[in-house]
Amino acid sequence: MPVRTILIVVAIGMLLGGCSPIQPWVKPYEREHFADPIMSFNRDPVSSTYFDHVLESREGARGATGGVGGGCGCN
């Protein structure tokens, strides 16, 4: 590896070292709304699992919803 490349890498590393870590822009004491059940992505798990199954077996839309597996009941 040429010396120039090493120097560039070291220089970039030193510059990045000056960056501060990401500061949370929403402080922990500002997150009271996220404790509300209405903000949960899976507020009613039994109901959402059922809708995932219906969408998969009736409309062929599956994946990326968190629901997994099971038969179809459609043969």
Added chain:
Amino acid sequence: MQLKVFRFSTRMSLWQRVLALLALCLCATPAFAGVLPDDRTDALYHRYQGGGITIQGPSILVQKKITDNFALTGNWYQDYISSASVDVKLSASPYKEKRTQESGGFQYLHGKSTYSAGIIHSSEPDYKSNTTYYSISQDMFGDLTTLSMTYKRGWDKVYRDLKDATSGRIVNDPSFGGFDKDGNPISSKDADHRGYAVGLSQILTRTLIASFNYEVLTDEGYLQSPYRKILYLNPQRASAIRRRSRFTPTPAPATRAPSSSNTTCRTVRP
């Protein structure tokens, strides 16, 4: 007063030092940074009607925290299916059947990581399915971001039902899957499924949270309906149209690899 200071022994080997460092790193993570879902018991009765088919039945879900960082979940679900689908209208008779699904799993919280795993079993007269899933999620960047990864694996067995000529009962076709090396009939065909999912949820403002999920699925094996058939005209037979037409199983690929994505935002008005 004696002051005791822990220090690495010079007699420790390199591997022992590495293991000791890893143990210290594990101890250094906060014990309960996240939280597991609260205990709950849900009961649901569902009913779907459309396309000539009616499906209804109960579902019961139980979630229980055993300790602050370990929870169990279980679900029992039934489908009572009646009437007839489009395929059955074409080439068979209306039917009634019952599908039962049981699932169980656990969640284990360690620091900012949550590990989940579980198994799902589904059974109906002409389809049996077993699925396992494994998932890990990690809170990061001041708990504003949660990254999750899930792998799931499914093994299905597909059967074909027939009406027994002597008893008149609905039974599985004993040779639907062909014959093995010794000439014994096989009643099922296999279908395997795999899923690879990543998810990211991000707190954007004090009242807005967004979630993005992406999943790649791979299916392999018998991926079609054993009842679906097509009617075609055989040009070799030039006589009456009744003799020229024929039913044949629908050709279908033996592999599939769909992918899907899902974006959700939730907000609340204070």
